[in-house]
Structure formats: C-alpha cells, structure tokens
Amino acid sequence: MAGITIFETVAAMREAVAGWHAAGEEVALVPTMGALHEGHIALVTEGRRHARRTIVSIFVNPTQFAPHEDFKKYPRTFDDDCAKLVAAGADAVYFPSVEEMYPAGFATRVLLLGPAAVGLEDRFRPTHFEGVATVCCKLFTQSRADHAVFGEKDYQQLKVVTRMAADLDLGIRIVPLATIREADGLAMSSRNRYLSAEHRALAPTLHRAMQDLAARIRNEDPLFQAVSDAQNEIITAGFELDYLEARHAETLAPVTSLADGPMRLLIAARIGGTRLLDNIAV
Ligand code: AMP
Numbered sequence: 312m313a314g315i316t317i318f319e320t321v322a323a324m325r326e327a328v329a330g331w332h333a334a335g336e337e338v339a340l341v342p343t344m345g346a347l348h349e350g351h352i353a354l355v356t357e358g359r360r361h362a363r364r365t366i367v368s369i370f371v372n373p374t375q376f377a378p379h380e381d382f383k384k385y386p387r388t389f390d391d392d393c394a395k396l397v398a399a400g401a402d403a404v405y406f407p408s409v410e411e412m413y414p415a416g417f418a419t420r421v422l423l424l425g426p427a428a429v430g431l432e433d434r435f436r437p438t439h440f441e442g443v444a445t446v447c448c449k450l451f452t453q454s455r456a457d458h459a460v461f462g463e464k465d466y467q468q469l470k471v472v473t474r475m476a477a478d479l480d481l482g483i484r485i486v487p488l489a490t491i492r493e494a495d496g497l498a499m500s501s502r503n504r505y506l507s508a509e510h511r512a513l514a515p516t517l518h519r520a521m522q523d524l525a526a527r528i529r530n531e532d533p534l535f536q537a538v539s540d541a542q543n544e545i546i547t548a549g550f551e552l553d554y555l556e557a558r559h560a561e562t563l564a565p566v567t568s569l570a571d572g573p574m575r576l577l578i579a580a581r582i583g584g585t586r587l588l589d590n591i592a593v
C-alpha cells in the first residue's frame with residue numbers, strides 16, 4: 312500500500328520511534344482492530360493534536376475474543392484502512408502478525424481488578440479485558456509511544472486501560488475521546504455493518520432511550536424505576552438486553568442516585584446476532 316509507512320515488526324516500529332524521539336518529536340498511538348470508520352479517524356485527529364507523530368495499530372487480537380465470538384469473521388479491510396489513514400494524516404501503521412505479537416511459547420497475561428471486575432462487560436465476556444489489557448500493554452511497550460488515544464465508545468475498556476497504564480507505570484498518557492455517532496445517534500462501530508436494514512433502523516433506539524433516561528435522572532426521578540423503564544423499553548423494541556446500568560463514571564461502581572457522584576449510563580444489547588455497546592454521561 313503506497314502512501315503510508317507500514318511496520319510489521321516491533322523492531323521496525325521501535326527504530327522509527329527512536330528516530331522521532333531523538334528529533335524531539337512525541338508519538339501518539341491509536342490502537343484499533345481495523346475496519347476503520349469516522350470514529351477511528353477522530354482518534355487519529357486527536358492523536359495529532361497531542362503529538363507530532365501518530366501511529367495507528369491494526370491488529371485483530373485473538374486473545375480478546377471468546378471461542379464462540381466473531382474473531383474469524385471480524386471485518387478486515389486493510390487497504391481501505393490505509394487509504395483512510397493517509398487522508399487523516401497518520402504517519403504510520405503498525406500491522407503485526409499474530410506470530411509477531413504472540414510468539415511460540417507466549418505465556419503471560421495481565422491480571423485485572425478494579426474497573427475490569429465490576430459486572431458489566433466482564434459478566435458477559437469474562438476473559439475479554441485480560442486479552443485487551445495484555446495486548447495494549449504490549450502495544451505500549453512495543454511502540455514506546457508517549458500518548459495513546461482511546462474512544463469513550465468502549466467506556467469500561469477506557470477505564471481498564473487507563474488504570475493499567477497508571478498501575479504498571481507504563482509511562483504513556485491515555486487520552487480519551489468522546490464517541491462519534493451517526494446522524495441518528497447510533498454510535499459508530501465496525502460491527503454496525505453486520506446489521507440488516509431492519510435492525511439498523513432499530514439500532515438508534517439505544518441512544519434515544521439512554522438520553523431519555525439521563526434526562527429523567529437529572530430530573531430527579533427515582534433511579535431504580537427510571538432504569539427499569541428504559542430496560543423494558545429496549546426489550547420491547549426487540550433487543551436482547553445484556554445490561555443497562557447507571558454506574559459511577561470513574562470507578563464504575565453501582566450508584567443509587569446522583570448524590571453518589573458523576574454518573575455514566577452503560578448498555579450492551581443484542582439484535583439479530585450483533586452486539587451493540589454504548590454509554591453516555593448523565
Ligand atoms: P475498535 O473499533 O475495537 O477497533 O476500537 C479501536 C478504538 O476506537 C477504541 O479506542 C474504541 O473505543 C474507538 N472507537 C470505536 N468506535 C468509536 C466511536 N464511534 N467513537 C469514538 N471512538 C471509537
């Protein structure tokens with residue numbers, strides 16, 4: 312793919328980053344699994360605000376998928392992704408093979424407590440964050456980047472990675488970015504392409520229901536009733552609801568009212584086999 316530097320090995324990426332650092336240039340890393348959309352491009356733009364150089368990693372990480380999940384059929388659109396990254400002004404793509412990331416004999420995992428063990432995504436995908444944290448830890452130490460940009464779209468992931476980077480003194484600053492949405496409110500996601508036309512039309516229900524719920528909570532409606540009404544609305548609309556919960560925005564601990572601190576609403580719901588994730592501040 313012409314137009315953008317592609318690193319396939321840790322060594323090649325480190326050599327380039329060492330050169331940039333020697334020239335006094337900071338580096339931002341944007342970890343992704345590819346199938347890039349405008350949400351990812353916004354992360355690149357944010358990276359460029361923080362650092363002179365931006366690397367986007369594209370790695371569909373097998374260790375964060377459970378055996379029954381969509382690892383094999385996850386969309387892979389590398390040439391298209393590179394063209395988008397050239398247009399976005401990224402400096403390089405890190406595109407390691409599974410063998411480069413996990414050489415034979417690889418036997419280490421990051422053990423997570425705190426925001427990774429609060430009963431949200433971890434309840435439905437028990438090994439997911441261990442895989443995410445392990446690969447992110449490797450991406451940070453492989454690249455030696457100064458900043459890493461993550462979307463609020465995956466809010467629990469953002470908190471897990473931020474906690475890990477601080478706890479393990481990884482020397483990288485985690486930069487959050489607000490969720491980029493379609494015009495009808497649906498959070499952009501690489502998995503939205505799995506939706507049928509009928510389910511795509513229903514999908515914005517999630518964001519709408521959460522906005523209504525946030526308004527009721529700000530209005531001081533009793534939290535339990537307001538959440539329970541929103542859950543029922545989503546189920547009635549045809550979704551299978553994994554969770555819709557109000558949590559503390561920082562710790563992700565359960566809350567009972569706005570008096571408990573800043574609140575975040577988090578949802579995971581399935582429709583036609585596609586699992587949609589979203590969250591908003593109250
Ligand atoms: P993935 O889509 O799993 O490859 O995620 C790569 C990064 O993009 C993560 O930091 C996500 O949170 C972020 N991301 C995905 N979708 C969006 C979105 N709609 N808005 C902002 N960031 C996003």
